[in-house]
Amino acid sequence: MQWCRFTANGSTSYGIIEGESVHEVSGTPFGEHSKTGKSHGLDSIQLEVPVIPPTFYAAGINYPEHVTWAAQMRGQEPDLPKRADVGYRAINALVPHGHDIIVPADATEQLQYEGELVVVIGKTCRNVTETESLDYVLGYTIGNDVSERTWQRNDRTMWRAKNTDTFKPMGPWIVTDLNPDDLHVVIRVNDRVVGEYDVATALFGVRHYISEMSKYLTLVPGDVLWMGTEGATENMKDGDLCDIEISEIGTLSNRVNWQK
Amino acid sequence: MQWCRFTANGSTSYGIIEGESVHEVSGTPFGEHSKTGKSHGLDSIQLEVPVIPPTFYAAGINYPEHVTWAAQMRGQEPDLPKRADVGYRAINALVPHGHDIIVPADATEQLQYEGELVVVIGKTCRNVTETESLDYVLGYTIGNDVSERTWQRNDRTMWRAKNTDTFKPMGPWIVTDLNPDDLHVVIRVNDRVVGEYDVATALFGVRHYISEMSKYLTLVPGDVLWMGTEGATENMKDGDLCDIEISEIGTLSNRVNWQK
Incomplete structure (x- = not known):
């Protein structure tokens, strides 16, 4: 559905x-x-945007090659997360499929996509096992965790690096009854493939995240969990069209619109 | 009002x-x-809870003695934030005045209060000056940014350290037409004063935070901004009653209820 x-x-x-x-x-x-x-x-x-979440969760670093690449960018040894510690993004930044990614004039050239599976919670849950976890999922959509890497490195938090207005495209719709392990992500900029991975290669999968979070947190209908991205990411320029395609869901497309 | x-x-x-x-x-x-x-x-x-915010902002470290104390706890030199980079908390954790702070059985003894002024946004704003900023505020309430310090130090994010269910008491109500510079905070555990400070001694004040945030973010009605706490904080035990009193607003009271 x-x-x-x-x-x-x-x-x-x-x-x-x-x-x-x-x-x-x-x-x-x-x-x-x-x-x-x-x-x-x-x-x-x-x-x-297919749902306005009460709380907007994001796994952040959750794929091994992305962690390794990000550490190299910072000149550090990669440090794979040991546990499914979840992070947060913000409602103001959400825009639907087809909406421009509007980049402030003072952003640096390091504006990058991150194509991600998004889990939409369907029912209230607390203290659920991994086996039960998917019973509390309504379905899946697609997210582009747009990131300004200079701000991400230098600010104390990720407020403007990841939560500037329009930096969180999500959509185009929610598809139910999928097995997240079967899904494949392809990221394109201007029709050129710039990244590709299987959702199942995550360090911590959907079932594990939901079960761990639910030990401390009540997840409620409409909450979203962005699962993180894999691989290196590249800069986008003014006018670039970024597509995130996930098999069995569809394609989320948004164009970069750099303010003068 | x-x-x-x-x-x-x-x-x-x-x-x-x-x-x-x-x-x-x-x-x-x-x-x-x-x-x-x-x-x-x-x-x-x-x-x-006097408002369910679309986005739940928190200044985090915003008072000089608290920054110095927190750095000493970690065995580091204090590093005062240079800019008003805002952070986030989560909706699931909110509870009203009078509701218990329910502490998971696996929390360590380092469960601490943080008494804070909370700003409630009243009107949509983007790109506002410091002078205009308070025109977009509905009023002020009180927050207790309950924190499990062991998790805060060791987890990759503050998900359970600060956002475990019931760890964000907020209330009891919203008072309009206040000058945030005039407000004084007193924190009590079981009627003993454990902290006290003037809101105006913040590194970055309410006007500056709103103006800076609004350069990148649209703030919308109901968004809340927790302004951070001052001073050292102490552990709370099962049964302790924590009161946060702010002059001209009132008192937020919540009791610690430690799960067995």
Whole structure:
């Protein structure tokens, strides 16, 4: 099943996508809902961020080659994380599929993509086992954890490096009933493949993250968990189009729009 | 003006406190609202967290003696932050005035309070000057940035050290039309004063934080900014009552409830 959030005729609602049609839904995928009977062509609506999360979790460094590359950039030995310690991103930065990544004029040239699987929590959970964990997942979408590496290295926190407005494209929609171990990510800039990996090569997988987090935290419907990216990443320039494609989900596309 | 969020007769709404009465409001303090005509005695209602923020910002280290003390604890030289780089906390951890701080059985004895001023954003803002900044503030409340120092030192992020469920008491209400420079914080454990400071001794004040953040981020109604704490902090034990009192606002009280 394929859930989206969309705007048509000035109002925003959830919808279920079937083929090229979006069936408008009253309610949300997290609770009671029903089709209103209205439907729209997929190319006649404006896709929105598929969920506004109560808490926006991010695994951060969770793939071995990315950790090694990032350490080399800093001139340090790679230090693989020993535990699934989760981090955070911020709501202000979210934009949907198709929205520009608007880069402040004072950003350095080190503006980079990170293509990631996003897990959307569907039900409240606390203290769940790895085996149970996927029962609490609504589905999966795609995230681009856009990062300004100079700010990331030099600031005390990642506030503007990763959470500047528009630096967190997420979408285009949520797909349910997937096995995260089967998914493959391809990242393209202007149609050139710049990165590619299997989700299953993560240091800590979806089941482990959810189970560990839930020992201390209550996860609630709509919370999202971005799983991290693999490999080296490259700079993007003004006008570049960045696509993150994940098999069985789709493609998240956003263009870089550098402010003068 | 004194805003609260409260539950009475099974339903939650915003209210305006006048003396010992809570006047129920339809709508929110951030938009259109009106008194419904219903009112309740302040001691007959259940106070809730006064706002559920879209994004939960925290200054983190923002007072000189706290930075010096924290560095000594780690056996390092103090390194005062050079800029107002903001951090994040998480929604799951919020609890209201009067709610227990529930400590997981595997926490170490280094469970500590941090008494802080909380700024509640009232209007959407981007690129505002320090002079304009307070026009975008609805008011102020109180936060206890409860921290498990062993996890804070050893984990890669502050996920469970600061964001375990119930580790972020906030309340009891929001007071408008204050000058943050006038406010004084007193922290008590079991009625013994364990810390005291003037809000205005912060390295970076409320106006500077809002102005700097707004260069990169859109702040929206309901966002909160916790301003950090001053001084050394001490361990709390099972059963301890921690009060954070801020002049012109009130007192946030929460008891430690250590799981067996």
